[in-house]
Amino acid sequence: MAARKKIVIEDISFEPGGPTAVTTEQLRAWVVWQFPRLRAGGYSGAVHPPSPEPGWLPAIVDASNGQVLVFAHIKERFPTPEAAAKHLDQMN
Template sequence: MEKKEIAQLKLDATKPTTFNLKLLRDWVIWQFPKKRVSGYFGAVHPPLAKHGWLPAVIHLDKNEAQIHGHVSETFDTPELAADYLAANNKK
């Protein structure tokens, strides 16, 4: 499995990676995600000054985030990252 590391977290480079929200304690988790059938279209930002936002599906009931670190780009705003997931109908 191909991995890439962002802020000491290893993400799958080919598909979304699921993390417990406790592991993201140093990351910014967007506070206004968009409701979907299961969970929320959201975004996370690593504790790196010049890094962009990553799309993420947030499952509050499971206390986890499915980070889409495999996408080819990061986003300037959390809204754009969440919109990417919604537009691409990521489940």
């Protein structure tokens, strides 16, 4: 059986089997969107790495505690932050 590889984006390692908690400091060069939809652990959101590659990743943003739960293990990248956040809503 092949080992699962960690996902590395802009020097941050993400878990391959589920969402990864990172700090807002780790995402300092990323674009972080937080929407006013409250979820367990924060608000629906999305993040985009500081690269020219297209695509947003779904995230749960807890800005008051400086934490972001990034769903980098999802292979799909979304064209807008709204689409990424909507994907989170559809997962539950």
